[in-house]
Amino acid sequence: MIAPRRFLPSIPSLLALEAVDRLGSASAAAEDLSLTQSAVSRQLKQLEEQMGVDLIARDQMRMQLTPAGAGFAQEARGILTRLAQASVKLRANPDGGSLNLSILPSFGLHWLAPRLKDFVAGHPGITVNLQTHNLPFSFEGSTTQAAIHYGTRDWPGVEYLPLMPKHVLPVCAPGLMHAPAATPEELLNFPLLHLETHPDSWEQWFALHEVPAEKLRGMLFDQSSAMTQAAVHGLGVALLPTFIAEAEIAQGRLQLAVPGAPVTLGSYFLVWPQDRATDYPLLKFRDWLIGQIGPQEVS
Template sequence: MKPTHFSMSFTSMISQRRFLPSISSLLALEAVSRLGSASAAAKDLSLTQSAVSHQLKQLEAQMGVRLIARDKMKLTLTPAGQEFVQEARLLLERLSQASIKLRANPAGGSLNLSILPAFGLHWLAPRLKDFNHHHPNVSINLQTHKLPFSFDNSSSHAAIHYGKRDWPDVNYLELLPNHVIPVCAPGSMKHPVKTAKGLLAHPLLHLETHPDSWEQWFGHIQHPVSGLKGSLFDQSSTMAQAAVHGLGVALLPTFVAQEEVESGRLVLAFECPPVALGMYYLVWPKAHVQYSPLKHFRDWLEAQRPEQSS
């Protein structure tokens, strides 16, 4: 009988187990790398100095590579040790995160979701209570990201993406367009702006990740401009607060601006319909297509999309 790919991979993994170091030896190496001595590492790990030294010697013997350069006053890592501890630290962090998630949700079913800050705070977060109600056994672990983002360096099962379908090797679920409106603090303009061109006489606030949003907006309303300057902000929420305090005109997503306009902290700087500059998507690697918590989340999100709202 021909062996399957799984059985061959598993056999290969078992045969390499002799190269797998113990967690305690990796912790000892990481602590020495960070603190510079066996005594400091021992204190950090609540071990004796001899126990730390034993773990290091055992690790070197197992690897067959000199990892520690020893002198009378300090321990330093060899180049091979430095390279090895970088990989070990990443694995220890991932294992620690997995342990925390397991304790938080012992029934299983965690979904690691990477979100854009403004979208997560103003659109997604208010709706998550409904998801929790329908799927109480699935824990959503949120972490924010700014563009650009890559699944290669993340533990996320899925992410919120804004812009176009320009990510390779991912699946897309279209969520909603990014409708934006120009807003400013009440009284920050001496005279009402009657035309879009009139906005150019006022400070325009810009988002670092999409510095050409104003140019796109002016293009959509048939008044093309270029080379616009102004203050830069790393998040829409921060830019909104700058506008509230009269620093300029902000081009904000409607889901960010709505609460501020309804409270009277912001007003429309120019009367015009919202303009769609891009699309928000849920994206996920093809390897996670069958992951059950993600499938539940995708199905729930589809019902939250504006075109399907009642």
């Protein structure tokens, strides 16, 4: 529900306040907004009268905002920025809107990107804008409508659509070993590669194979793509998602470090804030994702 009209300042008055806060003077704000200095002063005066709060410290030789005015200007800057971004999106795609999706680099590159052409073809009025993240972030104040998450349901304040388990395989360059290890325990004799965002993955993998292993050390990487390249160049054994590992094995760049089936470490989810749940582009994208992963994966 939108607040009563008396609490909604005009766009010109907010622009004037933001410009004075950013530039430090009415003259600079006037030049920035292509207005006269008196016009900027009138906008600020009208805003003060509407809010019933002093926004300008008038006992100063140079125009300065009061603490209340500076705080309000910061809020206004965020609102004006989001409004401008929404206007750009509307002009760029007037038919169906856009979806701002934050993705995990490896999942986005190797699983989502090859399939995304199908969504674009089926929904020509929706533009998908992608950005990457490695860790959960706050949706508050962000233009991001949804994100791909890996792990457990530990992203606060969001709704979840389970996508699929993360199946991993231990892989290495063919030259690192004369032959694959006979047992999981033998991998402890080789350098192990780790992801900064999930540094306990190897401990989980060994625990699933009933092999004691604690506080394992090794090279750290911030993305799976970098860790994959390190494994290809023989720097150690990496735990990679099957959608990466199997492609690298097929090309002969990597091999299984030990025989065995993939194991499951966590799951992938689509997450979104509750106030975005009914966004048309997000609804269509969720429906499409469910079709891509199949009903057997959704729970």
